[in-house]
Amino acid sequence: MKGKLAVLVVVAAGVGLPALAQTSSTERIEERQAKQQRRIEEGIRSGELTPREAERLRKGQQRIQRMEERARADGKITPKEAARIERAQDVESRRIWREKHDRQRDLDRDGKADRPARRHAKPRASPVRPGPSR
Ligand SMILES: [Ca+2]
Numbered sequence: 001m002k003g004k005l006a007v008l009v010v011v012a013a014g015v016g017l018p019a020l021a022q023t024s025s026t027e028r029i030e031e032r033q034a035k036q037q038r039r040i041e042e043g044i045r046s047g048e049l050t051p052r053e054a055e056r057l058r059k060g061q062q063r064i065q066r067m068e069e070r071a072r073a074d075g076k077i078t079p080k081e082a083a084r085i086e087r088a089q090d091v092e093s094r095r096i097w098r099e100k101h102d103r104q105r106d107l108d109r110d111g112k113a114d115r116p117a118r119r120h121a122k123p124r125a126s127p128v129r130p131g132p133s134r
């Protein structure tokens with residue numbers, strides 16, 4: 001009987017450990033989410049991000065949030081799931097950097113890009129020439 005109890009205690013301790021490890025990977029993910037969120041907000045305040053850029057980046061953050069929720073749905077985030085989420089965060093981190101260092105800005109923060117952003121638009125059928133003033 002005593003032996004069985006000891007086994008139970010050991011098993012319980014063994015179950016506890018991965019749970020702790022999990023908490024830390026979840027925490028790391030959460031911390032990065034918060035940090036990236038702050039970088040986006042800071043970019044809006046500074047005008048480095050236009051509203052459009054900020055919106056896209058926020059959607060990226062939400063996508064990662066959903067990945068995390070899905071991974072956590074079965075009660076645990078496995079190392080593989082954590083690695084996948086962190087890779088997605090790496091990608092988002094680079095996107096945030098790029099958008100903050102590109103030419104599209106809203107330094108006067110009027111909600112509009114300061115210069116016409118060059119969109120990845122389809123080439124127009126007829127080229128638009130700079131015409132006489134209008
Ligand atoms: Ca920008």
Ligand SMILES: [Ca+2]
Pocket residue numbers: 105106107108109110111112113114
């Ligand atoms: Ca502007």
